[in-house]
Amino acid sequence: MSDVFVLAEHRQGELRDITLEMLTLANGVAEKLGGNTVAVLLGSGVDSFAEKVSGYSDKVLYIDDPLFEDYNSEKYQRVLAALLDDYKPTLLMVGHTTQGVDMAPALAVEKQLPFISDVFEFEFEDGKPIPVRQFYGGKVNANVAFKGDPPYLATIREASVEVGEPSKQGSVEKIDSPLKEDIDYRRFIEYIEAEVGDVDITQSEILVAVGRGVREDKNMPMVEELAQVLKADLCGSRAATDAGWLPHDRQVGTSGKTVKPKLYLAIGISGAFQHLAGMKGAKTIVAINKDPEAPIFAEADYGIVDDLFKVVPVLTEKLKELKG
Amino acid sequence: MNIFVCVKRVPDTSEAEIKIDETGRDVDSSRFSFDINDADNYAVEEAIRIKEARGGNVQVICAGPQDADVMIRMALAKGGDSAVRIDDPRINKNDPLQMAKVLAAYIKEQEYDLVMTGCMANDNWFMATGVALAEELGVPHAAMVNQVEFLDGKVKAHRELEGGLSEVVEMELPAVLTIQTGINEPRYAPIRGIRAAQKKELKVLNLDDLGISEEEVSENSSLIELQKLYIPEVVSKAEFIEGEPEEKAQIMADKLVKGGLL
Ligand SMILES: Cc1cc2nc3c(=O)[nH]c(=O)nc-3n(C[C@H](O)[C@H](O)[C@H](O)COP(=O)(O)OP(=O)(O)OC[C@H]3O[C@@H](n4cnc5c(N)ncnc54)[C@H](O)[C@@H]3O)c2cc1C
Numbered sequence: 107m108s109d110v111f112v113l114a115e116h117r118q119g120e121l122r123d124i125t126l127e128m129l130t131l132a133n134g135v136a137e138k139l140g141g142n143t144v145a146v147l148l149g150s151g152v153d154s155f156a157e158k159v160s161g162y163s164d165k166v167l168y169i170d171d172p173l174f175e176d177y178n179s180e181k182y183q184r185v186l187a188a189l190l191d192d193y194k195p196t197l198l199m200v201g202h203t204t205q206g207v208d209m210a211p212a213l214a215v216e217k218q219l220p221f222i223s224d225v226f227e228f229e230f231e232d233g234k235p236i237p238v239r240q241f242y243g244g245k246v247n248a249n250v251a252f253k254g255d256p257p258y259l260a261t262i263r264e265a266s267v268e269v270g271e272p273s274k275q276g277s278v279e280k281i282d283s284p285l286k287e288d289i290d291y292r293r294f295i296e297y298i299e300a301e302v303g304d305v306d307i308t309q310s311e312i313l314v315a316v317g318r319g320v321r322e323d324k325n326m327p328m329v330e331e332l333a334q335v336l337k338a339d340l341c342g343s344r345a346a347t348d349a350g351w352l353p354h355d356r357q358v359g360t361s362g363k364t365v366k367p368k369l370y371l372a373i374g375i376s377g378a379f380q381h382l383a384g385m386k387g388a389k390t391i392v393a394i395n396k397d398p399e400a401p402i403f404a405e406a407d408y409g410i411v412d413d414l415f416k417v418v419p420v421l422t423e424k425l426k427e428l429k430g
Numbered sequence: 431m432n433i434f435v436c437v438k439r440v441p442d443t444s445e446a447e448i449k450i451d452e453t454g455r456d457v458d459s460s461r462f463s464f465d466i467n468d469a470d471n472y473a474v475e476e477a478i479r480i481k482e483a484r485g486g487n488v489q490v491i492c493a494g495p496q497d498a499d500v501m502i503r504m505a506l507a508k509g510g511d512s513a514v515r516i517d518d519p520r521i522n523k524n525d526p527l528q529m530a531k532v533l534a535a536y537i538k539e540q541e542y543d544l545v546m547t548g549c550m551a552n553d554n555w556f557m558a559t560g561v562a563l564a565e566e567l568g569v570p571h572a573a574m575v576n577q578v579e580f581l582d583g584k585v586k587a588h589r590e591l592e593g594g595l596s597e598v599v600e601m602e603l604p605a606v607l608t609i610q611t612g613i614n615e616p617r618y619a620p621i622r623g624i625r626a627a628q629k630k631e632l633k634v635l636n637l638d639d640l641g642i643s644e645e646e647v648s649e650n651s652s653l654i655e656l657q658k659l660y661i662p663e664v665v666s667k668a669e670f671i672e673g674e675p676e677e678k679a680q681i682m683a684d685k686l687v688k689g690g691l692l
């Protein structure tokens with residue numbers, strides 16, 4: 107009754123990181139609630155995922171059915187609605203991912219669930235989980251409480267928890283699918299892989315990354331020159347690629363690339379979590395931003411709070427001198 | 431094709447210092463500059479492009495105060511045909527499911543083929559209103575769309591997934607699409623359009639006009655409650671470089687070259 111359910115997420119034969127992240131978070135919550143963590147896995151022939159998630163949960167409910175070969179929010183919604191009725195967990199966690207946000211709000215409306223999106227942490231009050239989320243691009247935190255009766259629904263932000271070694275041995279229970287036939291008002295057609303560009307930034311040793319702070323296309327030569335002195339490749343935030351200053355394959359973040367360079371210079375980037383998730387793994391991060399409260403500084407090793415237009419050209423000159 | 435596009439007026443807080451107001455549950459927005467939400471700007475452009483290619487009508491919907499009219503007129507200047515603003519202080523702005531109910535109350539009485547929202551509002555980051563709206567309307571949806579095609583009464587939507595991968599889904603019309611930034615290049619409003627927009631219809635409605643009771647969409651009846659807002663303590667391990675801009679550049683250059691960071 108006080109169980110925490112977690113929807114396992116996978117795509118194209120891979121279990122996605124968010125799954126174990128959510129289970130890790132769920133184990134903490136379930137412990138406080140005095141309940142179990144239950145992983146819900148929908149898929150076709152994904153026994154290895156069932157095995158994997160059982161290491162992080164008390165129980166795995168596994169529906170193995172060709173109907174779930176590919177993700178379809180409508181089918182997932184039907185199944186989860188039925189499972190909530192049958193099992194009445196206290197909380198259901200779904201990834202705040204492109205899969206989760208495509209389904210969770212509709213499920214919440216259908217089942218009239220107290221629903222909070224983009225949660226990264228839980229506090230507790232009188233034994234009740236209080237989700238914590240952010241507003242204004244990470245500048246403000248908010249505690250938002252569920253009202254009314256469970257089940258509660260939360261979508262969970264990616265990369266907000268560290269996943270440890272497996273510590274459980276949950277039982278795997280195969281159950282029948284409550285969905286008996288295919289749904290055709292929304293059909294999955296195909297995946298389209300991203301186009302491959304001239305430079306693969308996931309392999310770059312040094313990256314100069316630009317954001318909206320660079321303001322206009324005509325300011326790009328300034329950062330290109332810096333990149334040249336540093337023998338770095340250029341990449342950017344989504345704001346920079348949307349604006350067309352850089353090709354799309356140079357975008358860093360959840361909807362772009364995950365990079366792990368030795369050095370990452372973030373110039374005029376605020377540090378939205380979708381961006382941070384893609385560059386946190388850099389060895390050294392230098393951030394130049396005129397806003398001292400920009401979330402990018404939380405991840406940076408070196409911070410320069412100043413106008414980038416004043417700092418970057420001088421930095422380029424100084425580097426040229428030093429490197430002779 | 432009858433298209434409805436939902437737009438929200440949001441503050442630009444990327445460079446602003448944020449202060450929590452005395453209620454502890456809202457921010458002091460007196461010094462913010464406001465404009466149309468990023469993703470909604472792309473949604474408006476996409477709607478107008480579809481109309482230009484296939485004919486039809488684009489109606490702009492916004493729930494918000496009168497200050498939003500400037501932004502709404504701008505969308506009309508670009509090619510929107512008419513607009514509705516739902517103005518009622520009783521609406522809870524912190525619950526996307528209730529906002530979806532409000533928007534749905536209007537849209538479901540209209541004839542529509544396509545509804546577009548942005549995929550995310552930059553102030554609250556819910557990423558929920560559009561998909562909830564689809565469920566309220568009882569029509570299929572696709573979230574995070576970065577390309578749209580039409581074929582025989584169906585829409586093919588390309589959903590942008592993680593890591594640059596896309597997924598193509600096909601749906602019956604009417605449908606709801608939540609639009610991702612970067613789907614197109616939003617145009618600037620032409621001067622002539624700006625003049626014409628002043629004459630286009632902009633209806634203002636409240637909850638009573640929509641036939642929704644306060645009970646359904648007010649904070650009291652919400653299933654969630656914003657308890658408090660607070661500025662997160664930033665635990666930064668960063669070494670901040672001090673001085674005039676030139677000094678900072680010099681120090682940083684030294685660290686990069688001599689500190690073996692390259
Ligand atoms: C589903 C989804 C997926 C997304 N995926 C990604 C992703 O993969 N990657 C990504 O980056 N974003 C992604 N985003 C967008 C993300 O939420 C942010 O909107 C984006 O990262 C902001 O880019 P930015 O930091 O360049 O711009 P802003 O947030 O506008 O920040 C600009 C920064 O520049 C600073 N600045 C301005 N002028 C100056 C100056 N003269 N000197 C110094 N500093 C200055 C400002 O203080 C500010 O901090 C995604 C969003 C959604 C909804």
Ligand SMILES: Nc1ncnc2c1ncn2[C@@H]1O[C@H](COP(=O)(O)O)[C@@H](O)[C@H]1O
Pocket residue numbers: 436437438467469470491492493494526529546547548549550551552554555556557558559560
């Ligand atoms: N007050 C509003 N008026 C009109 N549309 C809105 C409003 N709030 C949210 N939306 C739409 O819903 C989208 C997603 O918002 P959110 O779920 O809050 O992130 C926005 O991009 C808008 O298109």
